[in-house]
Amino acid sequence: MSGVEGSDVVARPEAGVDPRPRQGGAARASKAAFRLRFLSVLVLFVLVFVFFSVTKSSFFTSSDIDALLTGASILWMVSIGLTFVMLAGGFDLSLGSLLALAGIALGHLMVGSGVPFGFAIAITLLFGLALGAGVNGVLIGKMGLPFLVVTLGTLTLYGGLVDLWSKSATTEILNPSLTALAFNHALGVPIPVWIMIGVFLAALYLQRSTYFGRDVYAVGGSADAARLSGVRVSRTLIAVYGIAGLLAALAGVLQDARIGAASPLVGSTVIFDAAAAVLLGGTSFAGGIGGVGGTAIGVLFLATLQQGLSVSGVQDYWQQIITGAILVVVVLLDRIQREGLASIGIRPRSHGARSKPEIRASSSPSP
Amino acid sequence: MSEAVLRAVGVHKRYGGVRALRGVDFELRGGAIHGLVGENGSGKSTLLRILSGQLAPDAGEVLLSGMPVRFGDAAQAMQAGIATVTQETTLVLGLSVAENIFLGPRKERRWYGIDWRKTRSRARAILERLELDLDPDRPVAELRPDQQQMVEIARALSMNARVVILDEPTSSLSDDEVNALFSAVRALRREGVATAFVSHRLSEVFDLVDAVTVLRDGSVVGSGPIGKYDRESLIGEMIGRALEHLDLGRHEHVSTNPVLRVRDFSVPGRVEGIDLAVERGEIVGLAGLVGAGRSGLLEGLFGLHPTAGGTIEIDGKPAACRDPVSAMRLGLGYVPADRKTLGLVQDMTVRENLLMAHTARTWRLRRPSAAREQRLVEEAIGNLGIVVESPNAPVARLSGGNQQKVVLAKWLANNPKVLLLDEPTRGVDVGAKAEIYRLLNEIKETGVGILVSSSETPELRLLCDRILVMYRGRVAASFTRAEATEAQITRYAVGHA
Numbered sequence: 120m121s122g123v124e125g126s127d128v129v130a131r132p133e134a135g136v137d138p139r140p141r142q143g144g145a146a147r148a149s150k151a152a153f154r155l156r157f158l159s160v161l162v163l164f165v166l167v168f169v170f171f172s173v174t175k176s177s178f179f180t181s182s183d184i185d186a187l188l189t190g191a192s193i194l195w196m197v198s199i200g201l202t203f204v205m206l207a208g209g210f211d212l213s214l215g216s217l218l219a220l221a222g223i224a225l226g227h228l229m230v231g232s233g234v235p236f237g238f239a240i241a242i243t244l245l246f247g248l249a250l251g252a253g254v255n256g257v258l259i260g261k262m263g264l265p266f267l268v269v270t271l272g273t274l275t276l277y278g279g280l281v282d283l284w285s286k287s288a289t290t291e292i293l294n295p296s297l298t299a300l301a302f303n304h305a306l307g308v309p310i311p312v313w314i315m316i317g318v319f320l321a322a323l324y325l326q327r328s329t330y331f332g333r334d335v336y337a338v339g340g341s342a343d344a345a346r347l348s349g350v351r352v353s354r355t356l357i358a359v360y361g362i363a364g365l366l367a368a369l370a371g372v373l374q375d376a377r378i379g380a381a382s383p384l385v386g387s388t389v390i391f392d393a394a395a396a397v398l399l400g401g402t403s404f405a406g407g408i409g410g411v412g413g414t415a416i417g418v419l420f421l422a423t424l425q426q427g428l429s430v431s432g433v434q435d436y437w438q439q440i441i442t443g444a445i446l447v448v449v450v451l452l453d454r455i456q457r458e459g460l461a462s463i464g465i466r467p468r469s470h471g472a473r474s475k476p477e478i479r480a481s482s483s484p485s486p
Numbered sequence: 487m488s489e490a491v492l493r494a495v496g497v498h499k500r501y502g503g504v505r506a507l508r509g510v511d512f513e514l515r516g517g518a519i520h521g522l523v524g525e526n527g528s529g530k531s532t533l534l535r536i537l538s539g540q541l542a543p544d545a546g547e548v549l550l551s552g553m554p555v556r557f558g559d560a561a562q563a564m565q566a567g568i569a570t571v572t573q574e575t576t577l578v579l580g581l582s583v584a585e586n587i588f589l590g591p592r593k594e595r596r597w598y599g600i601d602w603r604k605t606r607s608r609a610r611a612i613l614e615r616l617e618l619d620l621d622p623d624r625p626v627a628e629l630r631p632d633q634q635q636m637v638e639i640a641r642a643l644s645m646n647a648r649v650v651i652l653d654e655p656t657s658s659l660s661d662d663e664v665n666a667l668f669s670a671v672r673a674l675r676r677e678g679v680a681t682a683f684v685s686h687r688l689s690e691v692f693d694l695v696d697a698v699t700v701l702r703d704g705s706v707v708g709s710g711p712i713g714k715y716d717r718e719s720l721i722g723e724m725i726g727r728a729l730e731h732l733d734l735g736r737h738e739h740v741s742t743n744p745v746l747r748v749r750d751f752s753v754p755g756r757v758e759g760i761d762l763a764v765e766r767g768e769i770v771g772l773a774g775l776v777g778a779g780r781s782g783l784l785e786g787l788f789g790l791h792p793t794a795g796g797t798i799e800i801d802g803k804p805a806a807c808r809d810p811v812s813a814m815r816l817g818l819g820y821v822p823a824d825r826k827t828l829g830l831v832q833d834m835t836v837r838e839n840l841l842m843a844h845t846a847r848t849w850r851l852r853r854p855s856a857a858r859e860q861r862l863v864e865e866a867i868g869n870l871g872i873v874v875e876s877p878n879a880p881v882a883r884l885s886g887g888n889q890q891k892v893v894l895a896k897w898l899a900n901n902p903k904v905l906l907l908d909e910p911t912r913g914v915d916v917g918a919k920a921e922i923y924r925l926l927n928e929i930k931e932t933g934v935g936i937l938v939s940s941s942e943t944p945e946l947r948l949l950c951d952r953i954l955v956m957y958r959g960r961v962a963a964s965f966t967r968a969e970a971t972e973a974q975i976t977r978y979a980v981g982h983a
Contacts, residue, residue: 331850333838340831347788347828348839348896349814349846407833 156401156449157413163445164420171427183426185309189301189377191422192311193218193370195415198393198400199322200366202414203359205397206326208339208406211255211360212270214367214393216277218386221247221371223281226290226381229297236296244368250277251364252357260356278387285383292380301376311373318366322411325362335359339406395446396421490549491516491680492537492568492649497546499532506532508704509546514649514680519671521695521712522684525724525943525976529704530684534653537682538570539563550649568649569642575634577626584609584622587641612640616673632663636670643677650674651682656690668694686775688717688980700724721980725972743802745935746904748787751796756782757959760796764904764935769926771950772939773975779959780939781823784906787937788820789813800903814843819897821890823908823939829893830881837863837877840892844899866895870925887918894925905929907938911945923949943975957981 197214204211221243228239250273258269303310326332334355337345346352374385400417402409421442428438454463490513499507507529514520524530535541537548539557547554550566557563560570577586585593587609594604609622618636626634635655642650652671656664671694674681683695691698691712698715700708700723708715708723715723744763752758757779764770772780786794789807798805800816807813813820822828830839840863845854863877870891874884881892890910897905910926911919926949930936940946946953953970955963955978963978 325851328853329851330845330848330854333834333842333845333854334850336834337831337838337842340833341827344828344831345842347790347810347820347822348842349811350842351811351846407831 156399157416159452160399160401160413160420160449161416164416164423167420167427168423171423171430175427175430183430185312187422187426188315189309189311190426191418192315192373193377194389194392194396194422195315195418196318196366196370196373197389198396198414198418199318199411200363201390201393202397202400202402202409202411203322203326203335204363205402205404206339206406206409207335207356207359208342209259209266209356209359210270210394210404211251211363212267212390213255213273213277214363215386215388215390216274216281217247217250217364217367218371218374218389219281219383220250220277220284221368222375222381222385223285223290223383225372225375226292227284229292229294230290230381236294240372243372244365247368247371248361248365251367252361255364256357256360259360260353281383285381287383289380289382289384292375297376298379301373314369314373318369319411319415326411331355331358336407339403339408341407392421392442395442399446399449489516490514491551493549494533494537494543495546495549497533497536497543497548499529499536499541499544506704507536507543510701510704510706512537512699512706514682516648516680517675517678518696519675519681519683519694521691521698522682522701523686523688523691523698523720523724524701528701528724530701531653532704533701534570534651534682534684537649538568538651539566540570564642564645564647567645567647568651569639569645569647570651570653571635571638571642571655572653575631575638577634577637579627580625582623582625583613583620583629583637583640586626586637587612587622587644589641592644608644609640612644615643615677616640616670618670630663632659632667635667639670639674643674643679647679649680649682653684654686655683656685656687664690686980688720691720692717721973721976725976744799745801745933746787746937747799747802749797749799751783751786751794751798753779753782753786753791753794756791757786757956759960762937762954762961764937766933766935767930768952769930769936769938769950771946771953772937772956773943773946773953774939774941774956774962774979776941778956778979780956781908782959783956784820784908784937784939787813787906788818811846814846814900817901817903819843819900819902819905821893821897821905821907821910823912825886825889825893825913830889832880832882834881835878836867836872836874836881836884836892839881840866840877840895841899843896862899866899870895870898871921885915885918887914887921890914890918890922891925894922894929898929902934904935904937907936909940910938911940911942919945943972943979946970946975947972955979 197218201211201214224246225239225243228234228242229236234242254273255266255270258264259266300310305313326335334345334350337348337350338352338355342352345355370389371386375381378385396417397409397414398404398417399420400409400411400413400415402413424442424445425438428441429435451463493511493513495511497507497510497512498505510529510533512522512533522530522533532541536543538560539555539562540560542556547556549555550568555566557566557568563570578589581589584606588594588605594601594608606622613620613622616636616639618633618640620629620633620637626637629637639650655667659667668690671681671683683691685691695712697711698709698720699706700720702724743766745766746762746764748760748762751760760783762770772783774780782791785791787798787807789809789812792808798807800818805816807816807818810820826832831842837859841854841859844862860877866872867874867877872884872888872891872895874888881889884892894910907926911922914922923945926936926938938946938949947967947970950970951967953965953967953975954961955965955975957978958981962981963974965974
């Protein structure tokens with residue numbers, strides 16, 4: 120063995136490799152942090168829920184719970200779609216525009232062309248899937264363009280198409296089936312809630328119990344390593360943007376159903392709430408860590424907070440301020456928990472003798 | 487020649503249990519170029535990093551003009567007049583030559599701001615001292631690599647550096663570029679600067695230096711004016727060590743139809759004209775310096791370079807490795823040198839990493855069978871002796887050696903015909919290295935062909951049935967296990983045909 124040892128002795132510093140190769144804890148820490156953030160938001164959610172139930176007698180009635188859940192259905196869909204994209208290490212700014220565009224498409228199909236209800240919905244959903252996968256997915260996954268630039272472009276592009284196609288006007292959709300989709304109950308539970316449960320379970324299955332789900336985590340964790348192991352990175356990315364597009368279109372359908380019309384004004388801010396919900400749920404911006412379970416809690420927390428605050432008569436802008444502050448604080452806390460105070464730039468100054476900026480050419484040796 | 491400007495006296499350095507330097511004395515004189523040679527791992531880089539203030543020695547001291555110095559970092563060393571130039575430049579690519587020479591607050595100023603005219607003319611004066619024909623206004627990004635290094639030398643000169651350390655500046659340069667760089671270095675010598683020069687290419691050392699010091703295993707084994715040496719005696723001093731053998735058993739398991747045959751293979755800019763064959767149950771080693779094209783060849787074979795040309799045959803059948811997926815399908819497995827970011831997905835579990843290649847072709851919406859996976863993973867963990875608390879532990883929690891075993895297991899689960907390994911024992915401790923050697927030997931016994939690249943010659947001699955030596959993108963020599971002496975390999979690796 121000693122011959123080998125001899126070669127090893129001095130090879131390492133030369134090869135530029137850290138002589139102490141054990142740099143273990145990164146993944147463990149981040150997984151733990153995910154669980155931590157998930158749990159802290161879950162606890163926060165329960166606290167907020169209990170608080171409003173106790174302080175506001177009008178909050179905890181079953182009809183208000185129904186309203187809370189169905190009100191959250193649109194955010195729910197967009198957030199779950201966005202979770203897949205973020206797990207794969209990307210982001211999709213265009214989902215709000217896509218939601219509006221799908222809503223307009225549904226209006227045209229049902230009012231303008233008179234396509235039967237079920238058929239119109241199916242076409243709308245496929246339309247969202249095709250735009251997500253075929254435009255964002257192909258440009259980002261296949262051609263390797265940066266996701267922020269691509270989805271910023273499609274955000275604006277789809278927004279323009281919405282106005283062009285709707286002539287900036289809201290079209291009323293008078294269809295009993297569509298109204299039923301938003302407001303009827305089945306087995307005592309509102310239809311949108313059934314859809315939310317269905318989508319959530321499907322997403323959870325996809326994420327946890329299929330090879331596709333593993334691919335998503337692998338691509339988000341390290342796209343290069345995944346590719347070298349034979350994972351089809353392009354296809355995976357196309358698929359996640361497709362899923363996000365499909366769910367944004369579903370959100371567009373629910374939006375039309377709720378207001379009984381196809382409006383060009385919807386969806387413009389939903390992406391910010393969705394990003395907040397996903398991040399609150401513990402999914403990492405860098406990809407590879409998190410999941411739809413956390414996102415569900417994140418959405419419910421935001422919805423409860425907003426509902427509770429508005430029942431309490433708090434102004435709209437206060438809701439925004441509180442939501443934003445909570446997001447920042449939660450992300451900050453879990454960073455501190457994970458990497459210590461130093462990681463956010465707060466450290467005791469022990470590094471006294473920093474070299475002064477004026478590098479004079481006098482070159483006197485400093486003894 | 488004048489007196490010593492920079493001296494190291496009795497310098498010791500250890501990394502954990504590894505002794506990188508064992509009492510080294512070294513000195514640089516003004517107006518002289520001093521060569522520092524030694525094999526990969528002889529301690530050259532450690533010594534240079536101590537001289538340039540990036541590392542503190544455990545014992546011994548560094549004297550600058552006779553005064554002991556201890557620098558906190560490279561910036562302090564730079565202030566004291568010691569500049570380092572490596573193949574990785576520290577230039578800001580978007581800025582001009584003049585801006586880079588006077589980077590930061592060193593530009594000429596006036597009450598209204600930076601005096602660009604004066605800054606430019608000072609830059610031009612320095613470039614002239616180095617006899618460089620460079621426009622001070624050109625963005626550095628447009629320059630060739632050698633010109634970029636010269637800008638870095640110019641910066642050192644502008645700060646009145648008295649010592650310039652050139653750490654393998656030529657390893658990525660062409661011959662013409664090397665000559666241009668050398669004339670700048672000779673200009674430094676005329677300016678009275680003390681220069682240290684490290685290169686693996688001995689012809690360059692003989693071209694340029696006035697004196698040379700040979701390091702081996704962290705000690706100085708020879709030093710003197712370059713006229714004292716010829717190529718043979720220099721190589722002799724670099725490698726003169728006795729090696730014990732770890733006997734891995736018989737090595738005659740060779741068939742006659744190779745499992746991998748490569749003809750006239752090239753990856754533009756990396757390798758060209760490669761012909762090689764790997765027999766079933768044979769380990770073929772790739773020796774050569776860093777940058778000789780070993781990694782480029784392995785990446786090309788695994789389909790990572792779409793511009794690769796030439797023919798590949800696997801099991802006698804023509805094979806087109808266009809991308810990793812097709813290479814895998816053809817029976818190749820690839821262990822990259824960078825285990826942390828390319829070999830494994832650190833956020834995922836041992837089980838997920840281990841099965842990633844094996845399940846890469848399954849229908850994606852299928853549900854993984856927990857029982858079957860558990861069996862496969864436990865089998866692999868047992869066979870390869872991976873130390874892990876649970877298959878569901880994050881792979882990042884494993885030690886380097888165990889992580890590398892997971893990478894190997896990932897490919898073994900795929901029943902490969904050929905394994906391509908790039909530096910399989912880098913960053914792995916000594917005990918784990920021996921285990922990896924044993925594993926590779928077992929894998930080979932099952933009839934897999936293995937092509938392994940390593941910058942550690944003793945490792946290749948221990949492991950391989952045949953060794954190919956690469957030099958500047960080509961196979962310079964081929965040795966059987968018996969012929970492959972350390973001296974022979976080093977000779978061809980440094981381009982001495």
